[in-house]
Amino acid sequence: xxxxxxxxxxxxxxxxxxATLGRHGEGARLLAGGQSLIPMMNLGLATPDLVxxxxxxxxxxxxxxxxxxxRIGALATHNTIMEADASASACPMLVxxxxxxAHHTIRNRGTLGGNICHADPxxxxxxxxxxxxxxxxxxxxxxxxxxxxxxxxxxxFETEVEPAEMLTEIRIPAQAAGEGYAFEEMSxxxxxxxxxxxxxxxxxxxxxMTNVRFGLTGAGAQTRRMSVVEAKLEGAGPDxxxxxxxxxxxxxxSDPSDDIHADAAYRLDLVRTMSRRVLAAAVRMTxxxxxx
Amino acid sequence: MRTQKxxxxxxxxxxxxxxxxxxxxxxxxxxxxxxxxxxxxCEHGVCGACTVQIDGKTARSCLTFAVQAEGHDIRTVxxxxxxxxxxxxxxxxxxxxxxxxGYCTPGMLMRAEEFLASNPTPSREDIIEAISGNLCRCxxxxxxxxxxxxxxxxxxxxxxxx
Numbered sequence: 182x183x184x185x186x187x188x189x190x191x192x193x194x195x196x197x198x199x200a201t202l203g204r205h206g207e208g209a210r211l212l213a214g215g216q217s218l219i220p221m222m223n224l225g226l227a228t229p230d231l232v233x234x235x236x237x238x239x240x241x242x243x244x245x246x247x248x249x250x251x252r253i254g255a256l257a258t259h260n261t262i263m264e265a266d267a268s269a270s271a272c273p274m275l276v277x278x279x280x281x282x283a284h285h286t287i288r289n290r291g292t293l294g295g296n297i298c299h300a301d302p303x304x305x306x307x308x309x310x311x312x313x314x315x316x317x318x319x320x321x322x323x324x325x326x327x328x329x330x331x332x333x334x335x336x337x338f339e340t341e342v343e344p345a346e347m348l349t350e351i352r353i354p355a356q357a358a359g360e361g362y363a364f365e366e367m368s369x370x371x372x373x374x375x376x377x378x379x380x381x382x383x384x385x386x387x388x389x390m391t392n393v394r395f396g397l398t399g400a401g402a403q404t405r406r407m408s409v410v411e412a413k414l415e416g417a418g419p420d421x422x423x424x425x426x427x428x429x430x431x432x433x434x435s436d437p438s439d440d441i442h443a444d445a446a447y448r449l450d451l452v453r454t455m456s457r458r459v460l461a462a463a464v465r466m467t468x469x470x471x472x473x
Numbered sequence: 474m475r476t477q478k479x480x481x482x483x484x485x486x487x488x489x490x491x492x493x494x495x496x497x498x499x500x501x502x503x504x505x506x507x508x509x510x511x512x513x514x515c516e517h518g519v520c521g522a523c524t525v526q527i528d529g530k531t532a533r534s535c536l537t538f539a540v541q542a543e544g545h546d547i548r549t550v551x552x553x554x555x556x557x558x559x560x561x562x563x564x565x566x567x568x569x570x571x572x573x574x575g576y577c578t579p580g581m582l583m584r585a586e587e588f589l590a591s592n593p594t595p596s597r598e599d600i601i602e603a604i605s606g607n608l609c610r611c612x613x614x615x616x617x618x619x620x621x622x623x624x625x626x627x628x629x630x631x632x633x634x635x
Contacts, residue, residue, distance in 0.1 A: 182516050188475070189494030189540050212541070219536045220517040223497075232494065236541055260530075284606025286524055286531040286584060372605050 184222035191234045195320060195347060198235050203322050203345040205231050211347060212236060213256055216283070216291035217299040241294075241349060246271045251353040255294025259283065262293055271355040274382055278309045278364040284372040294348045302337040302403050303374040309364065310351065311406050312380050312394040317341070318350035325349075337403060357392070360384050361466035363459040367451050369442065375399055376443045377451035381459040383414070385467045390414045395427075395460070399443075400435035400452050409434055410456075419464040428456035479539050483508060484552040494540050498532075499523040501539035502549055510550040510579050514608070521607030524580035525549050531587045550579035553586070561627040562586055562620075571620030573611035580607050585621050589628060597622065 192198035202209050210229035212218055213236055221227035235241075241254035244265040251271040253262055262268050263279040282305050283291060296306050297317070311330040319326050319342055328341045335341065342348055356362065366378035377399035384392050393414045396406035410427050417423055437448035479496075480489040483506050490505035502511050502525065514522035516535045523534040526548040554560035559567065562585050572578045581604060588595070588603040595603070600621045601614070609617060 183497070184495045186475075186493060186495055189477070189538070191540070212538075215536055215538070215541065216518065216533075219538070222495075223517045223535065232538075234541055237544075284521075285588075285603065286521065286533060286606050287518065287536075289530040290527075290532050290536070370605060371602065 182223050182225065184219070185225065185228040187222075187229055188231045189234065190231065191237065193237075195235075195238065195241070195349060198233050198238075199320060199322055199345060199347055201231075201233050202347070207344050209233055209344070211295075211298070213295035214258060214290040214292040215295075216287050217295060217301065235347070244268060246355065249355045251275075251355060253293055253351040253353070255348045255350060256292050257294075259288035259291050259293060259296070260285070263288065272313060272353050274313060274356060274362040274364060274380070275309060275353065277362070278305055278380065281305055281364065281366040281368070281375065281378065282372075287372075293351060297333070297351070298340055298342055298348055300334055300336075300338050300340050301374075303398060305364075305366065305375060305378055305398065307334050308378065308380055308396050308398050308406075310353065312382055312396055313353045313356070314394070315351055315353040317348055318352065319343075319346050320349045321346040327352075331406065334403075356382070357384055359467060359470045360392075361463035361468075361470070363462035363466065365455050365459050365462075367455065374442075377437075377448055377455055379452070379455040379459045381463045383463050383467065385419060385464070388418050389416050390419055390464075391416065395431075395456075397431065397435065397452060397456070399448055400431070400437055402436075402438070407431055407434055414460075421461075424460045424464070425457060427460060428453050431456040477540070479543060481506070481539065481542055481547060482545075483547045484549060492539055494538060496539045497535050498525070498537040498539045498542050498547070499534035501542075502534060502547075505539075508549050508551050512576050512579055514576065519608070520577070521580040521584070522577050524583045524607065526583055526587060529587070531584050548583070550582055553582060560586075561631055562589070562624040565624035565627055566617075566620040569620035569623050570616045571612065572617075577607055577609040577611075581609070581617060585624060589621070589625055593625060593629060595621070595625060 209231040212232045212234045241256040243254040246267045315330045317333050333341045362382035364380045366375045381395045393411045395410045432453050435452045437445045476491040488506040499513050512522040514520035518533045518536040525534045600618045
């Protein structure tokens with residue numbers, strides 16, 4: 182299948198990209214690595230009349246740690262981020278989760294910025310960035326604004342980024358020393374879209390769980406952080422029965438639908454099993470790091 | 474339909490054509506450069522048959538517009554070897570029956586070359602993960618894994634001789 186015809190503009194700077202978007206109005210799309218947008222265009226699901234290619238803005242491909250924050254340029258590719266020492270030292274959960282994200286060849290070209298602006302509800306990184314309390318830097322004609330991940334993702338395929346704006350940076354606070362974290366995913370083929378994925382991070386102080394973050398994809402129409410599950414665990418001791426109850430709470434708060442990959446009943450089974458797994462794994466990891 | 478001049482460097486040779494911006498790199502390679510070794514399967518990034526290398530890294534040529542590839546170095550399966558002078562990875566696929574119909578083979582080869590350059594002594598599990606993005610409907614994959622394992626040995630002995 183071939184995309185619909187479109188005009189092409191290769192942006193030579195962020196300013197050029199934003200100005201071009203502003204002049205054109207709706208119907209223009211930014212093209213970064215193209216690993217989400219181009220399949221949608223090939224399938225006729227996206228039909229932009231202007232494509233603004235920002236793929237050559239290599240100044241935005243950095244991954245670095247500064248003042249306890251992992252700063253990722255919006256055009257850094259998944260493989261660049263996954264393999265960067267800065268990621269491993271500041272945000273190891275990001276690296277662990279990346280093992281479930283797409284196939285090597287897709288990660289060679291796909292960018293984190295493009296991935297999260299696409300905001301596919303089956304995609305892992307919107308969930309992971311939400312659990313890591315990330316924030317996004319968005320640039321427009323009138324300057325820059327910073328939006329927390331919790332507000333950035335509005336709905337399936339919908340984010341805070343306005344038609345004449347561009348995401349320029351992702352900021353992730355470094356994970357605390359001794360923190361436990363886990364990410365798991367079930368898919369039909371490793372690297373394919375998740376049927377269900379689950380993520381969790383937490384610390385344990387004086388026998389109590391604290392700073393609990395927990396969420397799922399595939400448990401409903403949207404990626405979701407489950408604050409009701411977090412609240413149940415926050416301040417409590419990490420005993421097995423409580424973790425099992427928390428997993429049940431995740432099931433009760435899930436509302437998956439049937440699709441060609443899995444029916445709702447199977448997804449709920451996965452929610453239960455994978456919630457228990459990531460919670461237990463995160464607790465185990467804090468124990469290993471001597472925090473208990 | 475508006476076309477524009479696109480000039481691409483493929484296997485060290487420059488090819489130019491007046492094409493629409495929507496022309497996929499896979500179509501430019503096959504129809505403009507007439508390099509038909511690169512195969513086109515699903516055209517939405519799932520099957521891996523159209524895998525080429527851009528600046529040394531594998532890419533789906535069906536998920537890249539030809540205009541995007543200007544100024545970058547593109548390599549296709551034609552860069553590996555030819556009849557009578559096969560690349561060691563091609564030789565290994567031939568010897569270990571790593572193909573039947575041959576449709577997935579160019580993509581498998583380009584990915585195998587990139588993979589073996591970064592991991593010259595892979596385990597079978599490493600190989601399985603490495604080619605997880607390339608579909609084969611004939612072999613059941615076992616002989617492809619055998620072939621890539623064998624290719625690693627051939628490449629190692631080649632390096633030792635050099």
